[in-house]
Amino acid sequence: MAAHPARARRIDARVVVLSALLVVALLAWAGFDYLRNRLAGSGCDTTTPVHVTAAPDIAPVLTALARTVPERDCYSVEVTASPSTATATALEANGANGPDVWVPESSTWLLQARDGGAWNLPESGQPVASSPVVLALTDDVAKQAGWPGKSPSWSDVLAGSPVGLPDPGRDPAAIGALIGLQQVTKDAPDPAAAFTEEIRKLSAVKQPFTAWPASEQSVLARKLVAAYPAAGVPSFDYPYVVLPRASEASRSAAERFLRLLLDQTATKAFADGGFRTPSGQLLGDRPRDTRTNAAPRPAGPPTPEAMYGVLQAWAGANLSARVQVLLDVSGSMAATVPGTGRSRMALTLEAATQGLGLFKPTTEIGLWLFSTKLDGPKDYKELLPMRPISQQLAAGGVATLQAVKPKPGGATGLYDSILAAYQNARQSWQLGRINVVVVLTDGRNEDDDSIGLPGLLAELGRLQDPRKPLPVIGIGIGPDIDASELRQVSAATGGESFTTPDPRKISDVFYQALSKLMCQPPACKK
Numbered sequence: 001m002a003a004h005p006a007r008a009r010r011i012d013a014r015v016v017v018l019s020a021l022l023v024v025a026l027l028a029w030a031g032f033d034y035l036r037n038r039l040a041g042s043g044c045d046t047t048t049p050v051h052v053t054a055a056p057d058i059a060p061v062l063t064a065l066a067r068t069v070p071e072r073d074c075y076s077v078e079v080t081a082s083p084s085t086a087t088a089t090a091l092e093a094n095g096a097n098g099p100d101v102w103v104p105e106s107s108t109w110l111l112q113a114r115d116g117g118a119w120n121l122p123e124s125g126q127p128v129a130s131s132p133v134v135l136a137l138t139d140d141v142a143k144q145a146g147w148p149g150k151s152p153s154w155s156d157v158l159a160g161s162p163v164g165l166p167d168p169g170r171d172p173a174a175i176g177a178l179i180g181l182q183q184v185t186k187d188a189p190d191p192a193a194a195f196t197e198e199i200r201k202l203s204a205v206k207q208p209f210t211a212w213p214a215s216e217q218s219v220l221a222r223k224l225v226a227a228y229p230a231a232g233v234p235s236f237d238y239p240y241v242v243l244p245r246a247s248e249a250s251r252s253a254a255e256r257f258l259r260l261l262l263d264q265t266a267t268k269a270f271a272d273g274g275f276r277t278p279s280g281q282l283l284g285d286r287p288r289d290t291r292t293n294a295a296p297r298p299a300g301p302p303t304p305e306a307m308y309g310v311l312q313a314w315a316g317a318n319l320s321a322r323v324q325v326l327l328d329v330s331g332s333m334a335a336t337v338p339g340t341g342r343s344r345m346a347l348t349l350e351a352a353t354q355g356l357g358l359f360k361p362t363t364e365i366g367l368w369l370f371s372t373k374l375d376g377p378k379d380y381k382e383l384l385p386m387r388p389i390s391q392q393l394a395a396g397g398v399a400t401l402q403a404v405k406p407k408p409g410g411a412t413g414l415y416d417s418i419l420a421a422y423q424n425a426r427q428s429w430q431l432g433r434i435n436v437v438v439v440l441t442d443g444r445n446e447d448d449d450s451i452g453l454p455g456l457l458a459e460l461g462r463l464q465d466p467r468k469p470l471p472v473i474g475i476g477i478g479p480d481i482d483a484s485e486l487r488q489v490s491a492a493t494g495g496e497s498f499t500t501p502d503p504r505k506i507s508d509v510f511y512q513a514l515s516k517l518m519c520q521p522p523a524c525k526k
Contacts, residue, residue: 044074048253054103056081057217058129058238061273062103065266066257075253084109085170091243092116100246101254103128105215105236106172107301112431115468125239127278128261129270132235132296133176134226135163136214142225148290152227154184157211158198164209165202168314169432176234177213178310179302183231199317216292217274226292232299234306237278308467311432321434322364322386324425325352326417328441330371332480333406335442337503344442344478344503345406351510352440353398361390364433367401370417371410372447379413379447380420386428411446414439415456418489422460422472429468436495438513440475442503444482453485460492471495475513477503 054062059081066077084104091098091113104110107124114121135157137145144160145152157163158181168174181198188194211227215236219226240261242254260266267277271284282294315321333345340347359365366386375381383404384397392398421437429435451459460472474486474497486497498513500506 043072046074048075048249050075050077050101050250050253050257051099052077052079052101052103052254052257053082053087053099054079055084055105055238057105057215057221058103058273058275061129061269061275062261065261065269069257069260073256075256077253077257084172088113088116088118091118091121098243098245100243100250101257102241102243103238104172104241105238106175106234107237107239108172108175108234108307110239110241111304111307112169115429115431117427120244122241125241126258126262127237128240128258129238129275130235130278130280131215131217131238131275132226132228132280133173133180133213133233134216134219134228134292135177135211136219136222137161137211137225137227139225141210142227145227147225151290151293152225154180154227154229157227158184161211162209163202164212166212167432168311169430171213172234172236173213173215175302175307175310178314179306180229180231180233182310183229183233195313196317199314216276220274220292224291228293228296234299234302235280237301238275239301304467308431312434312469315432315434318360320360320362320432321436322425322428322430323359323366324386324421324437325365325367326380326421326437326439327352327367327369327383327404328371328412328414328439328443329369329374329404329406330410330412330443330446331406331408332412332443332478334408335478340504343406344506345404347503347506348440348442348477349402349404351507353401354507355510355514356389356393356398359389361388363389364430365389365392368417368421369404370413371407372413374407374410374413378416378420379450380417412441412443413447413450414441414443414445414485415450415452416447418472419451419456419459422463422470422493425470426463426465426468429470435468435470437470437472437493438475439472439486439489440477440510441481441486442476442478443480444485453488457488457492460489464493469494473513474498475506475509476500477506477509 052062059079063079066079069075069077080099087102087104088109110121110123110125114123135154137152137157141161142152145156165177166174168178178199182195185191185194185198216226240258242251246254267283270277276282329345333348334343336343337347364386366382367384368380369383370380372379384392384400418439425435425437445453470493472490472493472495474490474495476483476486476497476499479501481499481501483497483499486499490497498509500509
């Protein structure tokens with residue numbers, strides 16, 4: 001029996017709808033299967049980015065190795081080349097921002113950045129390569145030292161060529177050179193004096209110079225000749241440091257990238273870039289014209305004690321300082337000095353202004369004033385921020401200083417002011433400079449609400465760090481000073497005090513104190 005036409009059409013419509021739904025389902029499954037297969041190829045739901053900032057010399061090698069990270073590992077690496085000086089400054093300013101990983105040339109940068117304010121930065125990292133610190137020579141200079149018949153020694157170079165030294169506070173090769181220089185002079189009758197004499201030669205060198213400290217890798221890249229020291233000199237160790245701001249996912253990915261860098265398959269990339277292994281092993285073929293020497297092994301980064309020691313010696317010989325001045329502006333500074341017709345303040349400001357001329361223009365100086373309740377409840381306030389003297393002079397610092405007036409009726413808030421200035425100087429302590437706090441006062445502490453002398457001495461003792469000397473140089477003038485008080489404060493910090501009851505002798509006392517400040521051991525013997 002034939003189907004009813006209307007019923008047949010309904011059946012046909014259902015078939016068409018079901019067929020269409022089946023086609024849609026099949027297409028959807030095919031699309032899902034396609035996407036599943038694509039994702040299965042990498043095995044990743046997401047890809048974790050790792051941001052690496054590296055010293056410019058090693059950044060190209062890291063960039064090349066970053067491209068070899070397999071897709072299936074679910075992370076990607078972006079490498080940015082940046083001078084370590086700039087990276088350290090950025091981390092000091094705001095450690096919460098920045099890359100996930102930092103690879104500077106040397107672990108000395110980690111110490112310097114921590115000293116500068118990046119307190120949560122790790123003290124060490126995992127070296128991924130190395131390069132000895134050498135003296136770089138042009139072919140002509142190397143030939144004068146016996147090359148290519150023999151490898152030039154540091155002693156040969158230092159005896160016959162002006163050696164340029166960049167600022168050790170900003171160049172780890174210079175730190176290595178200073179430690180090498182210390183090794184060269186260690187057998188002299190007076191090693192400290194010999195070391196200081198050599199440092200002064202370096203600090204006096206102006207362009208053009210014919211030798212300078214550099215990494216072996218940079219010597220190879222520029223086709224120069226390397227002079228190696230007889231004793232081990234700290235090398236560039238290229239520490240791989242995962243920074244605190246890295247997320248947990250980025251930290252995990254960064255650790256996997258580190259394993260890739262340390263794998264034997266990565267050694268060729270580092271060797272082709274002119275680097276050695278972290279242990280100092282030389283891989284690959286080097287030029288056969290004796291521009292470099294395969295034998296010396298890097299000695300590793302310097303110890304903190306060695307680094308701080310040579311930088312302090314450099315600062316003493318180079319007269320490079322960072323001076324926090326605390327100037328008394330209490331009412332008694334307005335008193336007229338008999339026989340001069342001038343006030344204690346006028347004589348003090350005159351001596352201080354003249355003293356500025358004794359420092360190098362690169363010396364940094366900052367000035368605070370103190371009395372009682374000078375800035376709200378505080379006994380102190382800043383007058384000149386810490387800047388190089390050249391900038392202070394250009395910005396009218398002398399005129400600002402000479403315009404200072406005593407606070408009428410102001411007492412001497414000595415203890416709290418010294419502590420605040422010292423804490424500030426400690427927090428901003430800088431490598432490669434003589435860091436010092438200079439206190440100029442005409443009286444004793446008159447603030448009964450202050451920390452008191454026992455409390456001040458205890459706090460100053462707590463703030464001491466043998467590796468980072470920060471002496472207080474006390475300068476007291478006038479009949480109202482307490483010489484014992486000032487002497488105890490200075491002694492607690494390894495400093496000295498200089499006092500006179502006669503304000504007319506402020507210049508003599510001031511210059512005596514400056515000579516002490518500018519002649520720190522080992523640059524000057526005690």
